Amino acid sequence: MKSIIQLTLALGVLLFSGLTFAKGVMVDDPYVRAIPPGQTISAAFMMLKNDSDKVIDLIKATSDSAKNVELHEHVHEDGMMKMRQISKISVAPKGDTALKPGGYHIMLIGLVKHIQPKDVITINLEFSDGSKQEIRAEVKKIMMGMMKGKMSMKKGMKFKQHANPMPNLMAVFKMMGDQLDLTDEQKSKLKAGIAERSPKVNELYASIKNLEKEIYEATLNSESLNKIDQLADKLMQARLALIKGKAGCRESAKEVLNDKQFQKVVELYRANRMPKPTKMDAVQAKAKLMKHVNPLPNLMQVVKKRADQLNLSKQQATDLKKWRDERGPVTQKLATTIVKLEVELLEAALNNEPVAKIDQLADSIMQSRVKMIRGKTLCRDNMKRILDNKQYAKVIALYKKM
Numbered sequence: 001m002k003s004i005i006q007l008t009l010a011l012g013v014l015l016f017s018g019l020t021f022a023k024g025v026m027v028d029d030p031y032v033r034a035i036p037p038g039q040t041i042s043a044a045f046m047m048l049k050n051d052s053d054k055v056i057d058l059i060k061a062t063s064d065s066a067k068n069v070e071l072h073e074h075v076h077e078d079g080m081m082k083m084r085q086i087s088k089i090s091v092a093p094k095g096d097t098a099l100k101p102g103g104y105h106i107m108l109i110g111l112v113k114h115i116q117p118k119d120v121i122t123i124n125l126e127f128s129d130g131s132k133q134e135i136r137a138e139v140k141k142i143m144m145g146m147m148k149g150k151m152s153m154k155k156g157m158k159f160k161q162h163a164n165p166m167p168n169l170m171a172v173f174k175m176m177g178d179q180l181d182l183t184d185e186q187k188s189k190l191k192a193g194i195a196e197r198s199p200k201v202n203e204l205y206a207s208i209k210n211l212e213k214e215i216y217e218a219t220l221n222s223e224s225l226n227k228i229d230q231l232a233d234k235l236m237q238a239r240l241a242l243i244k245g246k247a248g249c250r251e252s253a254k255e256v257l258n259d260k261q262f263q264k265v266v267e268l269y270r271a272n273r274m275p276k277p278t279k280m281d282a283v284q285a286k287a288k289l290m291k292h293v294n295p296l297p298n299l300m301q302v303v304k305k306r307a308d309q310l311n312l313s314k315q316q317a318t319d320l321k322k323w324r325d326e327r328g329p330v331t332q333k334l335a336t337t338i339v340k341l342e343v344e345l346l347e348a349a350l351n352n353e354p355v356a357k358i359d360q361l362a363d364s365i366m367q368s369r370v371k372m373i374r375g376k377t378l379c380r381d382n383m384k385r386i387l388d389n390k391q392y393a394k395v396i397a398l399y400k401k402m
Ligand SMILES: [Cu+2]
Pocket: 043, 072, 073, 083, 084, 105, 107
């Protein structure tokens, strides 16, 4: 009995001390990036969890494995990712802060010996509450994580190109501003303009993305033509607003810059930022074009490629083929028109055509885009008429697997 009481007491002390330890920052999952031979710089990442009711900062890190250890963050500056030293990394009360590739990290500079995966690096951390911790971080290969980050950045850029046919002149200021001989006043005006417009522009990108997703899903979920029309209408309004915003952006840049500088912006854009045609075969090119002009799922593709799995009657096969032969060229022509108009719009913006001209082209683009969505929805509905319910359900199932 006595021993049980002793045990309980001991357990209580253990638990209690455990709790006191937990009042502070806990470190989870620390690791160090593996590096190629010859390189002497690496970084450590981890999750910092603050269990207390006060902000606690990581204020210092040291390690016997590196001559110099610094706290760093990554920032977007002039359109580029840069890292810089910071004095602390804060962890909010009851919150956590991730040290991760592309964000906060502990920089290990001048590694005393080459590090390899599975090696364990000891790092000493000091916090603003006076506590210190020694952590052991395993060396890991994290190339995949970096590539994912780069890929998602590329994907983001591609989406912007898809959503916005206007030239991105802001990118020229951000990345090549030094070639424009800007005065300080011009710089601060441009910066203020960008800061003012960015939130609205980002909001529009997000709503275009969401609406296209909604249209896509509404089609698969057999929503009515009317419902899809409504979504298409909203989508076109967002696309128009984005073009108008970008046109306004150009106008305000013209107010800030002199003619020569604006001409230089256009030159730099043409030389560096024009969307480049990527190498691909005709089939890939067509698929890419269709994805750009049509947010709906391409159900016809299923009928074309997986017809053997649909148990079509002769009549059904004939009807579908007839419809496809009829609609195919119409769709193709519409797709070409949209892209042609978008190129015209880009050129008009660069050639300093008036905003009215840009508006007019934008309207034509949206009319064609609406026609495309409408046509594709009719296509779906016609397919539903030709097929029986079971077959149509099969088309959807097969599409989702493609
Ligand atoms: Cu760094």
